[in-house]
Amino acid sequence: MNPQGSTPNENDAAVSGPGAGILTLVVNGRTVQAMADPGATLAEVLRYGLGLTGTKIGCDRGACSACTVWLDGEVAASCMTLALDARGRQITTIEGLGDGATLHAVQRAFVEHDAMQCGFCTPGMVMSCAALVQRNPACTLDDVKAAVSGHLCRCGTYPNVFKATLAAAAQLRRSAADAEGRR
Amino acid sequence: MSAQKPPTKTQSVSYGIVGQSIDQVERSVPENEPPPLPANASLKVIGKPVDRLDAVQKVTGKARFTFDVQLPGMLFARRVVSSVAHARVVSVDTSEAEKHPGVRAVHVLNQPLLQHAQLRDEKAEAARYPTIRYFGQPIAGVAAESQRAADAAARLVEIVYEALPHATTLEEAMQEGAPLVFPGPTEQPSTAGGGGAPPGLPQRGNVRGPDTGQMFGLPRGDAAGAVRGADVVVDAEYRTQVQTHVPMEPHAMVADWREDSLTIYASTQFTTSVRDEAADMFELPKSKVRVISDFTGGGFGAKYGIGNFGLLAINLSRKAGAPVRMVLDRREEHVSSGNRPDSLQHLKLGATRDGRLTAIELESHGSGGVAAGAGVGFAHALMYPCANVSQQQYDVFTNAGPCAAFRAPGQVQGIFALEQSLDELAHQLGIDPIELRDRIDTGPTDDARARKVERQIGAEKIGWSARRAPNADGGAVKRGMGMAQSQWVSVIHPPTSCEVRITDDGSVEAFTSAQDVGTGTRTVLAQVVAEEFGLRADEVGAHIGDTRYPSGPPSGGSRVTGSLTPAARNAAYRAARELAGRLAPALEANADDIVFEGGRVGVRGAPATWMSFKDGVKKAGVTEISHRAVRQDDYEGYMMSLPQFAVGRHGIGGVQFAEIDVDTETGSVKVRRLVAVHDCGRPINPKLTESQIYGGVIQGLSYALYEERHLDPTSGIHLNANIDQYKIAGSREIPEIEVHILEQLGGQSSTDARGVAEPANVATAAAIANAFFNATGKRIRRLPLTPANVLDALRA
Numbered sequence: 016m017n018p019q020g021s022t023p024n025e026n027d028a029a030v031s032g033p034g035a036g037i038l039t040l041v042v043n044g045r046t047v048q049a050m051a052d053p054g055a056t057l058a059e060v061l062r063y064g065l066g067l068t069g070t071k072i073g074c075d076r077g078a079c080s081a082c083t084v085w086l087d088g089e090v091a092a093s094c095m096t097l098a099l100d101a102r103g104r105q106i107t108t109i110e111g112l113g114d115g116a117t118l119h120a121v122q123r124a125f126v127e128h129d130a131m132q133c134g135f136c137t138p139g140m141v142m143s144c145a146a147l148v149q150r151n152p153a154c155t156l157d158d159v160k161a162a163v164s165g166h167l168c169r170c171g172t173y174p175n176v177f178k179a180t181l182a183a184a185a186q187l188r189r190s191a192a193d194a195e196g197r198r
Numbered sequence: 199m200s201a202q203k204p205p206t207k208t209q210s211v212s213y214g215i216v217g218q219s220i221d222q223v224e225r226s227v228p229e230n231e232p233p234p235l236p237a238n239a240s241l242k243v244i245g246k247p248v249d250r251l252d253a254v255q256k257v258t259g260k261a262r263f264t265f266d267v268q269l270p271g272m273l274f275a276r277r278v279v280s281s282v283a284h285a286r287v288v289s290v291d292t293s294e295a296e297k298h299p300g301v302r303a304v305h306v307l308n309q310p311l312l313q314h315a316q317l318r319d320e321k322a323e324a325a326r327y328p329t330i331r332y333f334g335q336p337i338a339g340v341a342a343e344s345q346r347a348a349d350a351a352a353r354l355v356e357i358v359y360e361a362l363p364h365a366t367t368l369e370e371a372m373q374e375g376a377p378l379v380f381p382g383p384t385e386q387p388s389t390a391g392g393g394g395a396p397p398g399l400p401q402r403g404n405v406r407g408p409d410t411g412q413m414f415g416l417p418r419g420d421a422a423g424a425v426r427g428a429d430v431v432v433d434a435e436y437r438t439q440v441q442t443h444v445p446m447e448p449h450a451m452v453a454d455w456r457e458d459s460l461t462i463y464a465s466t467q468f469t470t471s472v473r474d475e476a477a478d479m480f481e482l483p484k485s486k487v488r489v490i491s492d493f494t495g496g497g498f499g500a501k502y503g504i505g506n507f508g509l510l511a512i513n514l515s516r517k518a519g520a521p522v523r524m525v526l527d528r529r530e531e532h533v534s535s536g537n538r539p540d541s542l543q544h545l546k547l548g549a550t551r552d553g554r555l556t557a558i559e560l561e562s563h564g565s566g567g568v569a570a571g572a573g574v575g576f577a578h579a580l581m582y583p584c585a586n587v588s589q590q591q592y593d594v595f596t597n598a599g600p601c602a603a604f605r606a607p608g609q610v611q612g613i614f615a616l617e618q619s620l621d622e623l624a625h626q627l628g629i630d631p632i633e634l635r636d637r638i639d640t641g642p643t644d645d646a647r648a649r650k651v652e653r654q655i656g657a658e659k660i661g662w663s664a665r666r667a668p669n670a671d672g673g674a675v676k677r678g679m680g681m682a683q684s685q686w687v688s689v690i691h692p693p694t695s696c697e698v699r700i701t702d703d704g705s706v707e708a709f710t711s712a713q714d715v716g717t718g719t720r721t722v723l724a725q726v727v728a729e730e731f732g733l734r735a736d737e738v739g740a741h742i743g744d745t746r747y748p749s750g751p752p753s754g755g756s757r758v759t760g761s762l763t764p765a766a767r768n769a770a771y772r773a774a775r776e777l778a779g780r781l782a783p784a785l786e787a788n789a790d791d792i793v794f795e796g797g798r799v800g801v802r803g804a805p806a807t808w809m810s811f812k813d814g815v816k817k818a819g820v821t822e823i824s825h826r827a828v829r830q831d832d833y834e835g836y837m838m839s840l841p842q843f844a845v846g847r848h849g850i851g852g853v854q855f856a857e858i859d860v861d862t863e864t865g866s867v868k869v870r871r872l873v874a875v876h877d878c879g880r881p882i883n884p885k886l887t888e889s890q891i892y893g894g895v896i897q898g899l900s901y902a903l904y905e906e907r908h909l910d911p912t913s914g915i916h917l918n919a920n921i922d923q924y925k926i927a928g929s930r931e932i933p934e935i936e937v938h939i940l941e942q943l944g945g946q947s948s949t950d951a952r953g954v955a956e957p958a959n960v961a962t963a964a965a966i967a968n969a970f971f972n973a974t975g976k977r978i979r980r981l982p983l984t985p986a987n988v989l990d991a992l993r994a
Contacts, residue, residue, distance in 0.1 A: 075528065133716030138256075
């Protein structure tokens with residue numbers, strides 16, 4: 016251990032910090048490494064350590080949800096998650112939604128229904144709405160409102176977020192029914 | 199001064215509201231003006247709900263905001279702000295901050311602050327550092343290798359203050375003998391973002407004014423006399439609160455100072471204003487300053503110029519020799535980057551028994567903190583014909599953060615009072631509020647014509663005929679319905695310019711320095727260009743947000759679409775005609791017979807000649823065709839015109855209807871439905887227009903019901919300066935909103951487009967307040983409609 020008590024390699028010691036050390040994370044299915052101190056939030060590491068700037072920070076206290084990512088498929092505020100606590104979990108960011116080449120049904124519906132204006136809150140909104148339709152393709156308007164209730168959109172684009180998410184859910188239900196029919 | 203007027207021709211253009219009545223009228227138009235466009239139904243791209251061109255970038259996180267710009271060697275900055283509300287700065291010690299690991303530069307502001315009112319006599323206050331006039335005022339900045347280092351170092355800057363007494367509330371500051379925010383009279387020239395105050399007005403203590411509305415031809419007649427002689431008088435006092443902008447992307451800049459140039463990445467509503475202010479403050483030629491704004495995460499009026507944060511960022515970049523990223527945190531954003539001023543309005547209306555408006559008499563006070571610009575708009579002067587109108591609008595300085603233009607500055611506050619007093623007048627006269635508007639909203643301008651139709655459409659959609667008498671419900675929860683009208687001016691940015699370029703492979707591109715704050719600038723630009731070439735919007739490269747492109751308008755005053763699209767269409771038209779001319783010999787045809795349609799080009803009526811657009815460009819032997827066009831003046835000229843700012847003779851209207859429930863036991867108000875019927879000239883993209891109207895209505899609802907800045911009067915501290923403390927309408931508060939958009943052809947430009955962002959936000963609070971009266975039989979004259987204010991109103 017060096018005099019600052021920092022750990023150059025996370026595997027060397029159970030104690031990390033206060034200096035930066037190498038952090039290994041699984042982001043969008045890939046194992047990646049970044050330098051981070053124990054105070055670093057996941058949002059900071061994604062944005063400044065890994066260059067994944069699709070994840071936004073709007074308030075830095077979990078009040079606007081612009082920083083929403085998935086941890087093991089569940090939505091989480093990455094500005095309220097210490098990067099160290101994301102070790103060993105599957106992190107999905109807006110850059111990893113869909114399969115790269117094609118958009119997720121929610122992303123397509125957001126485009127079609129213009130569920131965005133300035134677009135700053137959009138990645139976070141998309142992550143929450145995509146999680147909702149995957150979890151509950153039979154979601155209702157109230158479910159959508161609940162899913163984005165922590166998200167602030169100052170442009171006031173909510174009505175189109177609702178329409179888009181319900182349309183995407185309907186699309187997923189149709190796809191599921193088609194797949195069922197083919198079996 | 200004789201501006202060179204281009205030669206003109208007479209052109210027959212359509213005038214009216216599509217689906218209502220359209221007339222052909224003659225206009226004198228510049229000789230090189232393209233033929234008028236038909237109604238949207240006959241067009242291919244304009245008027246169609248085209249997907250936002252950058253939508254995929256936005257839903258995939260690829261859209262690069264200034265917040266996301268990361269340059270090699272980039273430093274992170276933090277401001278040092280005051281921890282007192284009013285003080286002289288005795289000393290600033292930066293030595294500890296400079297020693298902090300990772301710190302590369304520290305800069306202390308030593309010049310008058312931007313966005314603040316300025317002393318008329320700057321010698322009235324000679325000091326090394328600017329006087330602190332509000333809690334949270336920027337003093338210095340630190341740039342370091344990480345944000346955390348910058349934040350830590352900023353806390354190490356030692357400031358010694360000599361405290362002065364402060365006044366943070368409007369009423370307190372208006373008192374005789376109140377602590378003086380400024381030691382002498384002030385001036386605040388209006389900036390590109392609007393705001394500011396008329397020059398040379400008297401100032402007594404903290405109260406500056408009155409602005410008597412000379413600019414709009416006031417005073418008119420004898421308002422006080424007409425009030426005295428009126429059959430019916432409505433005399434009421436209204437209070438509105440301070441609202442903060444809260445764009446999701448805070449004010450942000452990355453400044454990259456080099457030996458030979460300055461590049462600024464800016465989250466801005468007006469790239470040109472950033473360039474010009476930077477050039478001015480740092481004495482650089484404009485040619486050496488480049489401003490880039492790929493995406494701006496909302497602005498709503500507050501993002502103009504470089505601001506004090508930008509002043510710091512550029513200075514820090516120059517000192518450190520590295521790019522510097524300065525992004526306000528959410529607290530700073532609330533406290534110091536702008537707000538909508540509050541107001542205290544005393545409004546008297548006089549009318550005849552048969553519902554003719556005979557007098558409007560207004561006295562208003564409002565505070566924009568340390569900045570002027572707290573007027574309550576121009577509706578009193580311009581909206582309803584009335585022979586006797588007077589206004590006295592005062593600014594009151596307080597020790598609070600500076601105001602900035604905010605979506606229909608002044609007009610939102612003014613119309614909240616005016617439209618509620620008219621509702622009360624209708625009630626007193628026993629006339630339906632819509633019928634009263636039919637009698638008094640009789641001006642000759644397009645907005646008045648539009649509102650007449652909008653009232654009918656809205657009434658039908660909300661089910662106005664089922665509206666009951668006030669206070670009809672017996673239980674605790676009472677339901678009511680109300681309506682209010684909107685008005686905004688058609689603002690044009692005369693220097694707006696656009697270049698359209700065709701390249702040898704068939705590429706078509708359009709260039710303007712205008713930015714996109716979320717309205718869809720790229721998309722509407724591409725649409726009007728695509729229409730001329732028979733292409734799809736997504737086949738046109740729309741390049742915006744860079745001061746190296748021809749001068750574009752600010753995204754403010756609802757002026758982008760109305761300013762930009764005529765210039766873009768004219769440039770595209772000329773480029774298309776030149777291409778046709780070059781193709782004519784190859785096709786052995788007259789250039790006038792060559793048309794562009796469906797991605798193809800050919801001779802009208804000769805199918806054998808048709809080929810793809812790309813092949814057409816190749817056949818024409820084009821290397822590059824480029825045309826640049828400037829926004830021609832409105833065909834009928836302007837009501838008011840300056841080199842950088844013109845106001846059309848016709849305004850923009852809009853009528854909104856609200857249905858609400860009031861719980862008279864808890865004081866909670868729930869909006870059930872909103873119907874918003876709006877005009878914006880020719881809608882270029884109804885899908886994007888609808889989005890903007892949703893946004894305006896929701897911001898209006900949020901202002902009406904929830905938002906309010908709270909300052910602690912003892913310390914001047916902004917108590918609710920974050921998103922979890924400053925309530926804004928969220929998903930659960932969104933009612934059913936129905937939007938209806940007129941297609942109105944004004945015959946004033948080659949696209950007839952006008953704006954909509956502001957009118958969509960103007961009427962909402964008044965419509966909700968009028969619904970409150972219909973629900974409860976009580977007036978609520980104080981915003982927001984929080985339970986406390988509601989219960990007060992119900993007890994009155």
